[in-house]
Amino acid sequence: MPDQPFSTRLYHLTQRQRHWFFIAPALIILLLVVIYPIIFSTGVSLFRVTFASQSRPFVGLQNFERMLGNDDFIQTALNTLYYVVFSVSGSFLLGFGVALLMRRVTAGKELLRLILIIPITMAPIVVGLMWNWMLDPLFGLVNWFLGLFGIPGQTMLAQASTARMTVVLVDIWQWYPLVFLIIEAGMATLPRAPFESARLEGVSSWMIFRRLTLPMLRPVILVALLLRTVDAFRTFDIVRVMTDGGPHLTTETLSLYLYRTAFTFSKLSRAAAGSILMLLFIGLVSALMFRYLYRDVEVG
């Protein structure tokens, strides 16, 4: 209203825009810690920057070309894909199975659940170190146990053929409880009436599961898959302490490879280009999953 005094107009403005007073501090920090790095990486990836040299020539998309044409990068990208596929599907199936089994027990349920979720509370690096010890070819419990059945000591982490799957199994060991927790929480929120009426109508358990449980759990399942995919994609800690990418890059993940490119080989621009590629890829994957998810969940 133009006829209102300035103080009144100011008051109305602050009333309408009051949410910014609450949000601005958090938003500014988030822009600094998230948007700035992305812009920085994009910028750096277009130049040739190393920690050692002062000159920074503009090289356009050359870093991206070099990365995509680099066998090691392709190899680690494929390794990462392998982790994502096997760790996500393994932890999902196991977690879902445990959630279903958990509905069939009564006594001791709380205790069982508490024990089962211990792995997700552990630092991944601690998990990795612990399994190093378990898998030690000389004194590890796993080989000792296998020895009881006459199976000779295995060096699972040192062999290219087994190292990758071993790391994936440890990752599954740590993260299937997360899927279990999410699915269990999702099942707890399902309405009872449809299940009771289906049972009254004599529908078989399998059909109830296929036609009622699974469709109703769809959003929950998607959240579990989304979180696991994102986490498996960035795997670093466990691999770093268990194999450090070896033998011969067979277990090296993208995060580890880019870390090494930047900090061991000081190729900052290459690493930045690689991390942008990584971000684009995970952004694309999660955007697709997100779209699918938002079809049935109303957020915000």
Next chain:
Amino acid sequence: MRVPTSERILAYVILIVMAILVLVPVLAGSITAFKPQIIWVSSPPTWIFEPTLENFEFVFFTRKGWVYLRNSLIISGGSVAVALILGVPAAYAFARFRFRSSKALMQWLISLRMIPPIVVGLPFYAMFLYLERGLGIGLRDTFPGLIITYQTFLLPLVIWMMRGYFAELPAAMEESAMVEGYTRLGALWRVVLPVVFPGIVATAILNFIFAWNEFFLALILAGNRTSTLPMTAGTYIVRTRVEWGNLFAVNLIIMVPVIVLTIILRRQLVKGLTFGILE
């Protein structure tokens, strides 16, 4: 639901096996922390021995474990405190005020969960380096530097979790206080915050666990002065020899507080781990 006995027994058997698969590595590893050095790597494993605290003494004092513990506490506690101070007001606004960009902003916050830490760690390392060289502002290997960086994963989670807690309360609660003579901030402070306090505690605990277990960003951005407990765990591996007893002593120091906190938090755990997307 009625479950046939055979099915129930099968469920118990499988679940107990799963529990054993969790407990055996955790416990067997942990007792190594109490073994004297000569039986750290005995094979077959020694199960009966006289427990000793010498490994803990060694890592805590000789290897300065108490410094790393202190560093971890400062970094985790500090970054959770900062995340709460910044995140709680923002969460309140998202829960209460209708504004055009609110939904898009909340979705953007979830999307931050997707960003691989390398994308953040690398530029931060470079930025800290340039700030130090160019402006003489030292953030590398400092507590503030790490605390700021940790906001990438703590702040979005705090906002999402707290928004859920605020949204559960009727808006009439603070509106009532506003009609009764308080400003919105006064109402927030005297009425709303006391009510959501349990939610703040739950949010703080979960975020503390994430910060406490964090390894990657610390590896890149921390140094001698700010090394955290997870970082030191790796120092007990030397190519030729692993000091297993000492390593598991460190592992226990990292693990035990988190397990205790998890038991306290178990009801709120899912909400936090899933960003509350499923509310």
Next chain:
Amino acid sequence: MKVALTNLVKRFANSDRAAVNELNLVINEGELAVLLGPSGCGKTTTLRMIAGLEQPDSGRIAIAERDITDLAPKDRRVAMVFQNFSMYPTMNVYDNIAFPLHAVKMKRGEIDRTVREVAALVNIDHLLERSVRQVSGGEAQRVALARAMVRRPEVFLMDEPLSNLDAKLRAQLRTEIKRLHQDTGATFVFVTHDQEEAMTLGDKIIVMNKGDIQQVGSPHEVFFAPQNAFVASFVGTPSMNMFEGMVSADDTAGYRVLLPGFELTLPARFHNGLAKMTGNRVIWGIRPEAVRLVAAPGENTVGGEVELVEALGSRDLIFVRAAEQLFGVIVDAQASLAVGAPCHLHFPGAQMHLFAADSERSLQNNLPPSVPP
């Protein structure tokens, strides 16, 4: 204190229709005004604008000639009771009632005296040490009332405060609010969607729909002289029998209304309104209480049979199928009419309502003016 709303407009971003549209209303000092209407009619938004919890897009709000449009809620000297909130859960009853007094930095002794005085007024003085978990829903709403009263506000605003209570408690608290209003002599603005509650409480009823005021009047006026078809259908349970028909002039300079399956002679009080209406569509209505059961056919009577009987206690609501229409009729329970029984319905001209079909405005003469000066 007099509350005056002038040209009040409020739009919400997510709707193309104004939630409150050019609203003008005066509530006199000491009045108990009830804003009545279906959900989404703008009644709560209006109340919240008086409280300062919503900011109008344009228009002014004044209490006792003081313009409060741009004041914060805390400075408006009003009190408000809410539907879905009664007690601050982290404080006991005593601290709840004392809470508004801390805002004005009252001395401890005076606070204590005031809290006890007000608690006694709403009969919760024995609950002062109780926590939220130890009081019932009705008691909690009394705490909210006490908290509203403790600052001695000029205007009490009540946003469906009784909706979440069960029927018995609701009736009890309704009486108490009425007494409170008499004792304090303050101005009350009460919002409800329950027309029975509005009738029993209000000195003045403001019927609203889709952001507009439909009628302002005493409970009797809105019930017996609805100014438009909306008010006629919204006020009163069971609701008015209404049918659309056409006006025709008859040979004796009177008017008749042709309804589907029957026709009626209209009384003289509609004649002015119908002067140029011959051939136009109208809505004719009569309340179920006004329909008479008669023994034989006659003027303004239709014959039919009972199709459904609902017992209301001392009276029955029967539905009669006559001239292929269904009429609700309130009869004495003693009449004990069985389903299928034949009967004749007589519609007394004095209690007929007639509205233009297009504007839905009443066609009755000498209505009270729609908005009081």
